[in-house]
Structures are given as C-alpha cells and as structure tokens.
Amino acid sequence: MNGPTVLSARRPLAVNPWLVAWAVALGLVVVVSLIGKDTLPWAFKFPRQWVIPLSVWISDFTKWLLNDFDLGLFTFKELTRSIAWVIEQPYWLVRSLLSTGFLQGRGSDAVLVFPRLSWVAVIFIITMMGYYAKDWKLALLVGVCFLYLAVFGQWDSAMATLSSIIIAVPFGVMGGLLLGIAGFRSPRLELIIRPILDLMQTVPVFAYLVPILILFGFGPVSAMIATIIYALPPMVRITMLGLRQVPSEITEFGSMAGCSPLQLLWKVQIPAAKTTLMVGVNQVVMMSLNMVIIASMIGAGGLGFDVLSALRRLKIGEGVEAGFAITLLAIALDRLSQAYAHRPPPMHGAARQGFIRRNPNLVLAVFIIAVTWMVGTVMTSMQTFPEAWQITTGAFWGDLVRAININYFDQLDSFKNFLLLNLMIPFKRFLLGLPWVTVVGLVGLAGWQLGGWRLSLLTGSLALFIAIVGLWPKSMVTVYLCGISVLIACLIGIPIGVAASRNDRLHRIVQAIIDTLQTLPSFVYLMPVVMLFRVGDFSAMLAVIAYALVPAIRYTDHGLRQVPAHLIEAARATGCTRRQILWKVQMPLALPEIMLGVNQTIMMALSMLVITALVGTRDLGQEVYIALTKADTGRGLVAGVCVAFIAIISDRLISAWSNRRKAELGLE
Numbered sequence: 149m150n151g152p153t154v155l156s157a158r159r160p161l162a163v164n165p166w167l168v169a170w171a172v173a174l175g176l177v178v179v180v181s182l183i184g185k186d187t188l189p190w191a192f193k194f195p196r197q198w199v200i201p202l203s204v205w206i207s208d209f210t211k212w213l214l215n216d217f218d219l220g221l222f223t224f225k226e227l228t229r230s231i232a233w234v235i236e237q238p239y240w241l242v243r244s245l246l247s248t249g250f251l252q253g254r255g256s257d258a259v260l261v262f263p264r265l266s267w268v269a270v271i272f273i274i275t276m277m278g279y280y281a282k283d284w285k286l287a288l289l290v291g292v293c294f295l296y297l298a299v300f301g302q303w304d305s306a307m308a309t310l311s312s313i314i315i316a317v318p319f320g321v322m323g324g325l326l327l328g329i330a331g332f333r334s335p336r337l338e339l340i341i342r343p344i345l346d347l348m349q350t351v352p353v354f355a356y357l358v359p360i361l362i363l364f365g366f367g368p369v370s371a372m373i374a375t376i377i378y379a380l381p382p383m384v385r386i387t388m389l390g391l392r393q394v395p396s397e398i399t400e401f402g403s404m405a406g407c408s409p410l411q412l413l414w415k416v417q418i419p420a421a422k423t424t425l426m427v428g429v430n431q432v433v434m435m436s437l438n439m440v441i442i443a444s445m446i447g448a449g450g451l452g453f454d455v456l457s458a459l460r461r462l463k464i465g466e467g468v469e470a471g472f473a474i475t476l477l478a479i480a481l482d483r484l485s486q487a488y489a490h491r492p493p494p495m496h497g498a499a500r501q502g503f504i505r506r507n508p509n510l511v512l513a514v515f516i517i518a519v520t521w522m523v524g525t526v527m528t529s530m531q532t533f534p535e536a537w538q539i540t541t542g543a544f545w546g547d548l549v550r551a552i553n554i555n556y557f558d559q560l561d562s563f564k565n566f567l568l569l570n571l572m573i574p575f576k577r578f579l580l581g582l583p584w585v586t587v588v589g590l591v592g593l594a595g596w597q598l599g600g601w602r603l604s605l606l607t608g609s610l611a612l613f614i615a616i617v618g619l620w621p622k623s624m625v626t627v628y629l630c631g632i633s634v635l636i637a638c639l640i641g642i643p644i645g646v647a648a649s650r651n652d653r654l655h656r657i658v659q660a661i662i663d664t665l666q667t668l669p670s671f672v673y674l675m676p677v678v679m680l681f682r683v684g685d686f687s688a689m690l691a692v693i694a695y696a697l698v699p700a701i702r703y704t705d706h707g708l709r710q711v712p713a714h715l716i717e718a719a720r721a722t723g724c725t726r727r728q729i730l731w732k733v734q735m736p737l738a739l740p741e742i743m744l745g746v747n748q749t750i751m752m753a754l755s756m757l758v759i760t761a762l763v764g765t766r767d768l769g770q771e772v773y774i775a776l777t778k779a780d781t782g783r784g785l786v787a788g789v790c791v792a793f794i795a796i797i798s799d800r801l802i803s804a805w806s807n808r809r810k811a812e813l814g815l816e
Contacts, residue, residue, distance in 0.1 A: 173586075173590055173593055176589075188583070191584070191586070192581075192583050192584070194584055194615045194620055196618075198616070199616065202782065203617070203782030203783045206781055206782030207780060207781050210362060214228075214363065228363045229365070232369045232370070239311065239368065239372060242311045242314050245264060245311075246264060246310060246314075247264060247311055248264060249263045264307075265520075266520040266521065267303055267533050268520050268530055269520040269521075270307075271291055271294045272520075273516070273517075274290050274291065276509050276512065278290040280509050286483055286484070286487055290483065293477065296472075296473065297477070299538060300469055300473065300538065300539060303533055305453070305454050306451055308449050308450035308451075309451045309452065310477065312368065312371065312436075312443070312448060313436050316372045316375045317379075317433055317436055320379040320380050323376065324380045324381070324382070324387060324428065324432065325425070327384045328383065328386070328388045328391070329391070333413075345385060346792075348380065350751070350791070351785075352788045352792075353442050354442065354759075354769075354776055354788070355758075355787065356377055357374055357442070358776050358779065358780065358781050358784035359785065360377075367446070370447065371448030372443070374439065374443055375436050375440075375443055378438075379436045379439065382432065383428040386425065387421075387428060389424065390428070391417055394416075394421050395420070401416075402416035422489075426488065426490075429485055430482060434481075437474060437481070440452035440669070441670070441671045442759075444456050451470050451471075451474050452669070454467075454470035455471050455669060459674060459678075462679060464545050464675045464676060464679050465543060465544065468541070468675070469540065471668060471671070471672035474669050475668050475669070549676065553680065571632065572685060580625070582624075587611065591607045591608055592611070594801055595801065595804075598804040599800070599801075607801065610796060613793060619768065619787060622767050622771055622787075622790075623790055623794065626768045626794060629688060629689060629765065630750065630753045633692035633696060633753050633757075634753050636689075637749050640693070640700075641699075641745075642701075644658060644704075646704060646705075646730070650708075658701060662697075662698045665698055670695055670755075670759050671759065674759070678763055683763040685765060688765045692756045696749045696750075696752040696753040697749075698752075699745045703741055703742055704741075706741060707740075707745070710741065711734045715733055716734070719733045740807075743802055746802065750799075751798075757769045757791075758772050758773070758788075768791050772788050772791070
C-alpha cells in the first residue's frame with residue numbers, strides 16, 4: 149500500500165517553462181531598474197548617437213521627389229497636379245449642382261449662371277431613393293435626416309460635404325475593388341498588399357495629410373485624396389473575402405459555360421459576391437464621413453470645418469449641431485447603402501418595357517427638379533430654405549455646459565484631481581521610468597509565447613523601431629493614455645454588454661445607442677470634455693473612453709449570444725443558476741470574442757489619441773499634429789508609423805491569444 153504512495157511522493161513537480169521565463173524576465177527588469185540610470189544610462193534613454201534620422205531622410209526625399217524628380221515628359225509635381233485636376237473636375241460639377249450653383253468667374257466677381265438643386269428637390273430625391281431601395285419607413289428616415297439639415301441651418305455645409313462624399317466614394321470603391329481583385333487572383337500580391345493595408349488602417353489619418361498636402365496642394369481635392377486613401381483598405385479586404393466566398397459550384401458552372409477568365413470574374417464571381425461587396429461600399433461611405441472633419445484642416449470645408457471651427461472657438465452648441473448633422477448624414481447614407489445591398493435584382497421582363505416604365509423614379513426626379521427650379525425663380529423659399537424658418541439649439545447646449553460648470557465645478561474638479569493624482573500620473577511615471585531595453589524584451593517574450601519565434605521577431609522589431617527613431621518617451625505617453633482609457637472603457641463597456649446579452653429589450657436599446665455613437669465624428673467628443681474639464685490628459689482620456697467604448701459593448705454582447713445553446717441547456721440541466729451559467733459557461737467561452745472587442749477598443753483609442761493632440765496631450769499624436777502644422781512630411785510619417793506599430797503589436801498579441809484560446813475550447 150505504501151509503494152505507490154512513496155513513488156508519487158518522489159515524482160518531480162511539473163514546472164511551467166513559460167512561468168520560469170517570465171519570472172526571469174521580470175527579475176531582470178527589477179535588477180536593471182535598481183541598478184539605475186547612473187550605471188546603465190543607455191538602458192533608460194536611447195542614446196542620441198544611436199538614433200536613426202529617418203524623419204529627416206523622408207523629408208529630404210519628399211522635397212527631391214517634388215522639386216527635382218523628372219519623368220522625362222513631365223515632372224513628378226506636374227503628375228500629382230494632373231491627378232488632382234482629374235479628380236477636381238467631377239468634384240466641382242457635383243458641388244456646383246448641390247452647393248454653390250454654376251458660377252462664371254472666381255471669388256467676388258463670380259456670377260451665377262445656373263442655380264443649384266433646391267433643398268426641396270434634394271429631399272424629395274433622397275426620399276424616393278429610400279422608398280425604391282426598401283420601403284416607406286426608410287424613405288421617411290432619410291427624408292427626416294435631410295430635412296434636419298435644412299431646418300437647423302446646416303444645408304450649405306452639408307451639401308459641400310455630400311459633394312466630397314459623392315466623388316470620393318466611387319474612387320475608393322473602384323480602387324479597392326481593383327486592388328482586391330488583383331490580390332484575389334495573385335496570392336503573392338496579396339502577401340504584399342496585406343501588411344500595407346495593416347499600416348494604412350493603423351497609421352493616424354493626420355499622418356496622411358502631411359505628404360498629401362505637399363504633393364497635391366491645399367484645397368478640397370487634397371482632402372478628397374486623403375479620404376480615398378483612408379477609406380480604401382476595407383474595400384480591398386472585403387473584395388478578397390467576398391470573391392473567395394463565392395461557391396465553387398458557381399465558378400465551375402461559369403467555366404463549363406465557356407467563360408474566359410475575365411468573363412468569369414465580371415459576369416459570374418462579382419455578381420455572386422454582390423452582397424458582400426456592398427458591405428465594403430457601406431464601409432467606404434462611413435469611413436469617408438469619419439474623415440470629413442480631419443480633411444477640413446487642408447481645405448475640405450463643409451460640416452467638418454464647422455465642427456473644427458466650433459471646437460477652436462469653444463462654441464459647443466454650434467459644434468453639436470454640426471456634429472449631429474454629420475451623424476444624420478451618415479445614418480441616411482448608411483441605411484441607403486445597406487438597403488441597396490439587399491435589394492433583389494430586377495425582373496427579367498423589365499428590359500422589354502419602355503424607358504419611362506423601366507425608370508419611373510428617374511423620370512419623376514427629373515420632373516421634380518424642373519418644377520422646383522421654375523418655381524424657385526419666382527419663390528426664393530423653394531430654392532433656399534429661409535433663415536426665418538430655421539431653428540437652433542446652440543444656446544441651449546452652451547447654457548447647459550455653463551450651468552454645469554457653475555453649479556458642479558468643485559465636484560468635477562475634485563473628481564479630475566483624484567484620478568490624475570492617484571491613477572494617471574503614477575501610471576505615467578511608471579511607464580516612463582521603465583528601461584526601454586527590458587520593455588522590448590518583454591514584448592518579444594510575449595510574442596514568443598503566443599505565436600512562436602516569428603511573432604516574437606515581429607513584435608520585438610516593431611518595439612525596437614520606436615526606440616531607434618527617438619520617439620520612445622512620447623510612445624510611452626501614448627501607451628499610458630491608451631492603456632488607462634481602454635481599461636476604463638472595458639470596465640464600463642463589458643458589464644453593459646453582459647447586461648444587454650441577457651435582456652432582449654435592453655439589447656435593442658443599447659444597439660441603437662452604440663450605432664449612434666459610432667456615427668458621431670471623433671471631434672464631437674472633444675467639445676463637451678474641454679468645456680467641462682479644460683485641456684489636458686484628463687480631457688483627452690474622457691474623449692477616448694467615449695469614442696472607444698462601442699467595441700467593448702458590441703463584442704461582449706455578440707460573444708455571449710454566440711455561445712452554443714446546447715451548452716447552456718446542459719448547464720441548466722445540471723442545476724446551475726443563471727449567475728453560474730454566466731460565469732462558468734458563457735464568459736469562458738465568450739472570452740476570445742470579448743478580447744477581440746478589447747483589441748478593437750485599443751485600435752479606436754489609438755486613432756482618437758492623435759486627435760486629442762488638439763487638447764494639449766504630449767504624446768505621438770502631438771508629434772503628428774505639429775508635423776502637419778509645419779508641413780514636415782518625415783516627422784509626421786515616422787510618428788504615425790510608431791502609432792501604427794503600437795497598434796500592430798497589440799493586435800497581433802491579442803489575436804494570437806484569442807486564436808489559441810478558441811482552439812483550446814474547440815471553437816475553431
């Protein structure tokens with residue numbers, strides 16, 4: 149009886165090698181920190197003589213490209229201006245039609261030759277589009293959204309913004325479609341495209357503006373080019389995904405019918421992937437609208453300029469109205485594009501009908517335009533919404549913020565100081581005090597554990613790049629602000645997601661709220677926090693939390709609802725309570741999905757942090773913003789790439805953990 153007992157007593161204890169590795173690594177961090185900056189100064193501050201002047205090289209290359217590079221028949225500058233001219237022609241046509249009218253001459257000497265579309269005609273046409281795409285409910289929704297623009301005095305700015313969207317979206321869709329097709333047909337090209345798309349989606353949009361401003365000049369065309377580049381990646385990814393999801397039977401049937409590769413692509417595969425491709429179109433529309441405020445910094449005008457101007461003058465009422473106008477415009481275009489994506493194809497017999505019977509809506513739209521134009525020549529209220537009919541809530545929002553400041557200033561200031569002194573400043577000092585060399589090592593070790601040597605090499609190299617270009621301190625400030633904001637956003641968002649997953653009525657309410665939050669322009673979040681808490685890290689943190697909250701809620705709700713029903717029934721059959729089912733069944737199984745939500749929260753927080761540079765932060769976002777104001781291409785791009793590398797490190801580590809956890813749970 150004692151034999152087995154003795155043997156089991158002598159069996160060596162299993163030691164997790166990763167636990168040992170992390171203990172050693174953390175011990176090294178403590179040792180290096182205790183040795184201090186006097187003994188190992190290079191470990192705490194990257195030596196200046198080791199810094200690679202990459203930003204200077206990029207700036208010099210840009211100047212050479214623009215001023216000295218000659219392609220023979222024309223210079224590079226002439227090429228960029230020609231591209232701008234090609235985009236400018238349809239833009240001015242659409243803007244004249246919707247916003248300014250057709251003018252002869254420029255500036256104060258311009259003479260109106262032909263008026264723009266009246267507000268009545270535009271609202272009627274957009275309402276007809278909603279009815280044609282789906283039903284009267286959608287028609288009413290989009291009609292009310294556009295009516296708001298007129299009633300609240302946002303019509304002129306909204307039409308300028310809509311003009312940019314109408315031109316930028318087709319360029320973004322076609323460019324993304326062609327690149328996606330190329331990546332789908334060439335796996336080698338896809339390997340090249342994917343990391344470029346990762347960079348395009350993680351580099352802050354401010355960083356796009358600097359080279360585009362230098363190459364294409366100041367104005368709305370440069371803003372549209374920046375918008376096209378920013379909105380392109382989702383279309384590329386969704387095109388490749390949609391074409392891969394076309395059933396092989398459909399492709400084989402097309403080949404058997406004698407289709408050439410080109411015919412097979414355009415007449416079989418792309419029509420079969422239409423629903424998925426329209427999701428990409430929807431994403432291009434939404435991302436283009438997200439870009440309008442930032443694009444206004446280089447001459448886009450429109451609603452984005454109104455929001456930015458209100459932020460600079462701290463006119464919260466004007467900013468809220470303009471921001472809400474962007475939101476309603478986004479909702480209307482989002483619902484329309486989704487409805488067109490799911491609209492059934494026309495009946496086969498329609499092609500044999502006459503033009504009027506085939507296109508009654510188009511004929512009616514032309515009729516309405518003609519009637520409103522003729523009536524507008526004698527009745528100006530038909531052409532332009534009268535100022536006397538306009539209403540505003542600007543004073544209300546301004547008075548509300550002023551009342552909060554007067555009555556609750558002490559409480560708000562105490563709350564701000566408590567978090568600053570007890571959480572934010574200590575965490576910031578901790579990160580800035582860490583030796584950079586040990587942080588690079590820890591990032592590499594995490595990559596090794598979660599994804600092997602390739603992931604370790606990737607994450608370690610990206611972290612080392614940040615030190616080599618001399619931006620380590622500002623990167624740590626970025627990590628500090630992002631980390632605290634994401635932590636608080638998750639502490640708020642995950643419980644809301646859990647509650648929404650357990651109550652259908654609450655789920656519908658929460659979905660409506662977060663859908664609205666997701667369409668609000670990022671600058672809108674800055675105005676109330678600046679009015680209440682002034683500028684600084686605390687205001688930036690609150691704005692980032694509000695902006696990045698949505699993924700934490702959405703992914704938690706979705707993850708818990710995706711847990712297989714039979715597992716919940718099995719737990720219920722064994723006598724588990726609702727709380728036990730949540731914590732012992734649903735949460736463990738939904739954790740990989742929740743972590744993907746945390747990952748998206750980090751991505752959104754980083755994108756917002758660049759914008760919060762406007763309220764006084766001292767991170768990489770400020771570096772990008774300063775580069776924009778000084779037109780320093782290299783400085784802006786290097787800082788933007790550092791933000792992208794922080795995002796990529798986070799994304800790869802969390803995705804690797806999530807995939808491994810799903811495999812362990814048998815979910816893949």
